[in-house]
Amino acid sequence: MNTIFNHQQVPLLAEVDILVIGAGSAGCVAALAAAGQGTEVSVMLVERYGFPGGTSTQMLDTFYGFFTPGNVPRKIAGGWPDRIVNELERTGDIFLRPNTYGAGTGVNYNPERLKLVWDQLIQQQGIRYLLHTTLIDVTLDGERHGCIFWNKGGFHKVLARRVIDASGDADFCHLAGFAYELAGEHEPAQSMTTTFRMSNVALDEYEQAGGKKMLARQMQEAVATGRHPLPRKEGSAHEMNARNCISTVAVKVAGLSALNAEELTNAEVEGRRQAFVYEDFFRSEVPGFAQSNIIGLSHQIGVRETRRVYGEHRLTKDECLAGLLPDDRIFLCGAPIEDHRQGADGQDETYWEYIPGPGVYGVPYGTIVPKGSQTVWVVGRCFSATHDAHASCRSMAQTMSMGQAAGLAAVQSIRQNEAANTLNVQPLQQTLRQLGAVLDVPDAVADTSRHGWKNNVPDSLLKRSQTA
Ligand SMILES: Cc1cc2nc3c(=O)[nH]c(=O)nc-3n(C[C@H](O)[C@H](O)[C@H](O)COP(=O)(O)OP(=O)(O)OC[C@H]3O[C@@H](n4cnc5c(N)ncnc54)[C@H](O)[C@@H]3O)c2cc1C
Structure with missing residues (x-):
């Protein structure tokens, strides 16, 4: 000690x-x-x-x-x-x-x-x-x-x-x-994730267009065509306990330590940047999201280990x-x-x-x-x-x-x-x-x-x- x-x-x-x-x-x-x-x-x-x-x-x-x-x-x-x-x-x-x-x-x-x-x-x-x-x-x-x-x-x-x-x-x-x-x-540390929430989502339209499966396809395509530089192609978005709102686990910040304040600062900045890259993607590519926007970022970046x-x-x-x-x-x-x-x-x-x-x-x-x-x-x-x-x-x-x-x-x-x-x-x-x-x-x-x-x-x- x-x-x-x-x-x-x-x-x-x-x-x-x-x-x-x-x-x-x-x-x-x-x-x-x-x-x-x-x-x-x-x-x-x-x-x-x-x-x-x-x-x-x-x-x-x-x-x-x-x-x-x-x-x-x-x-x-x-x-x-x-x-x-x-x-x-x-x-x-x-x-x-x-x-x-x-x-x-x-x-x-x-x-x-x-x-x-x-x-x-x-x-x-x-x-x-x-x-x-x-x-x-x-x-x-x-x-x-x-x-x-x-x-x-x-x-x-x-x-x-x-x-x-x-x-x-x-x-x-x-x-x-x-x-x-x-x-x-020993093994690479699990990555960190800033979660974000979006409001005013037309969930019916999203589901009718294919929901989760469609979202996965859209992400792959957005990255493949270079239209949106998403850091992760398999992020999830799910309905929240609030009307027409979704919550995501999509952002991915890897290779930085949450025990080092300078690295954690960089992770927070990068996590927020990525969240708004996703917002652009959702609004322009995903049915149901045209009128939505981010209403909340996680209080801090999510640390897994x-x-x-x-x-x-x-x-x-x-x-x-x-x-x-x-x-x-x-x-x-x-x-x-x-x-x-x-x-x-x-x-x-x-x-x-x-x-x-x-x-x-x-x-x-x-x-x-x-x-x-x-x-x-x-x-x-x-x-x-x-x-x-x-x-x-x-x-x-x-x-x-x-x-x-x-x-x-x-x-x-x-x-x-x-x-x-x-x-x-x-x-x-x-x-x-x-x-x-x-x-x-x-x-x-x-x-x-x-x-x-x-x-x-x-x-x-x-x-x-x-x-x-
Ligand atoms: C991005 C992400 C997504 C996840 N998704 C899910 C999911 O959907 N469902 C699920 O079940 N699990 C999920 N997990 C895993 C799960 O959420 C965590 O493993 C779990 O919440 C950890 O709980 P904990 O109490 O151990 O730690 P924490 O929730 O981290 O709590 C630790 C507490 O200690 C406080 N603290 C820290 N240091 C000090 C100090 N020195 N003095 C005083 N207070 C201090 C912190 O402020 C915090 O409140 C996810 C994790 C992450 C990061």
């Missing part, structure tokens, strides 16, 4: 049992799951931006990973992740996007409503919640972690008995000296493809490997590889415990996995499920005085099941084609989710 601060001089802001760093999908659920276990354990959640959700609200509008892809989808995530969706469903802010290929059926939501849902659940659970506050340094203070944060009020110290690193970039683990692999160290911590267990591609269900599994995943990478010709390429058989594997507890850690967990896109395994196990139903397991594990470790790396996983699994987490491969879901969450979820799972 290499600290630049004289920690004694930094004013103490709080002493807490569990500190969660980063309020993305993984961090919010980690804090909620921990706080939901009882008020004798104090929980604090700190976030550098002014709103919760991380990638889930900065740039996206679809939870993937609740269902396996294919013609016989299975619902494989539950508990707190269900509760988030149920909250969105209560106000009519979700619909399902049935999809047998790609990542499978998506749960589309209104990201602005999701910010409110995160805020309200966090407050209801009595979590100490601090926005606009960034972790910048870490030290050990006796048996507690001394975490230094910066915000407009200056430097502040929080002492915590347990820490859950949900910063996406493993900032806590980096500062605390845990080992990690940098994206790009930076640091992946070396954990007590490292999830590998072979484990995913073998569909292993290890005894110490804490959640399931069925998403294909979806690697947004640069092809050999320098062109864009997204590599897909599906999980065979029932299309599901279990993820071991050790993937959320940094190697040798007694009091720290790491969740979300910086958990312990190889590049390929990470490319499968990074959808938000899974990042929320990791957060859920870590929040519960942190509470158990305090109550039972257990270390993170030797924690008894059976009681953890029992609590997970009680909350509605799915640890056993369920039957296929009969019909995900109708819009609406409750309509598409087997009653048994729905009932379990309501007890969460």
Whole structure:
């Protein structure tokens, strides 16, 4: 651990049992799951931006990973992740996007409503919640972690008995000296994407002209004829939870590091430039878009991977493809490997590889415990996995499920005085099941084609989710 601060001089802001760093999908659920276990354990959640959700609200509008892809989808995530969706469903802010290929059926939501849902659940659970506050340094203070944060009020110290690193970039683990692999160290890092939204789209006209398939053809042609220098020919555009609006995952910025501020600046600039190249293309080439324009860019460029911590267990591609269900599994995943990478010709390429058989594997507890850690967990896109395994196990139903397991594990470790790396996983699994987490491969879901969450979820799972 290499600290630049004289920690004694930094004013103490709080002493807490569990500190969660980063309020993305993984961090919010980690804090909620921990706080939901009882008020004798104090929980604090700190976030550098002014709103919760991380990638889930900065740039996206679809939870993937609740269902396996294919013609016989299975619902494989539950508990707190269900509760988030149920909250969105209560106000009519979700619909399902049935999809047998790609990542499978998506749960589309209104990201602005999701910010409110995160805020309200966090407050209801009595979590100490601090926005606009960034972790910048870490030290050990006796048996507690001394975490230094910066915000407009200056430097502040929080002492915590347990820490859950949900910063996406493993900032806590980096500062605390845990080992990690940098994206790009072995395989090319996944590219970054500025997402954008367009309004005033004539969706009927778009669908009648051929929808997605037509769009793919138009992109190929626009590049082949040189009419539009699109950086990626396979971008997607989908209907949003707002009338006549679409959201895209099309921009592609490769070869720059999101951990280097100068490179990240260049990535932000390039991402915005590309978004408007796409706007030109949509308006002039795609039926239904003539009168549309960009109404929003993602809050920041979307970062798929930076640091992946070396954990007590490292999830590998072979484990995913073998569909292993290890005894110490804490959640399931069925998403294909979806690697947004640069092809050999320098062109864009997204590599897909599906999980065979029932299309599901279990993820071991050790993937959320940094190697040798007694009091720290790491969740979300910086958990312990190889590049390929990470490319499968990074959808938000899974990042929320990791957060859920870590929040519960942190509470158990305090109550039972257990270390993170030797924690008894059976009681953890029992609590997970009680909350509605799915640890056993369920039957296929009969019909995900109708819009609406409750309509598409087997009653048994729905009932379990309501007890969460
Ligand atoms: C372009 C793109 C498209 C994707 N499409 C989909 C999709 O359609 N569906 C899907 O399910 N998944 C998708 N994914 C994957 C998925 O969104 C992410 O893997 C997941 O959201 C990561 O969640 P997280 O909580 O681990 O990290 P993040 O969402 O990155 O959250 C980390 C949080 O920590 C905060 N933070 C960071 N550093 C600090 C610090 N030092 N101090 C305090 N706070 C800090 C951040 O501000 C952020 O709020 C996509 C990813 C990208 C990039």
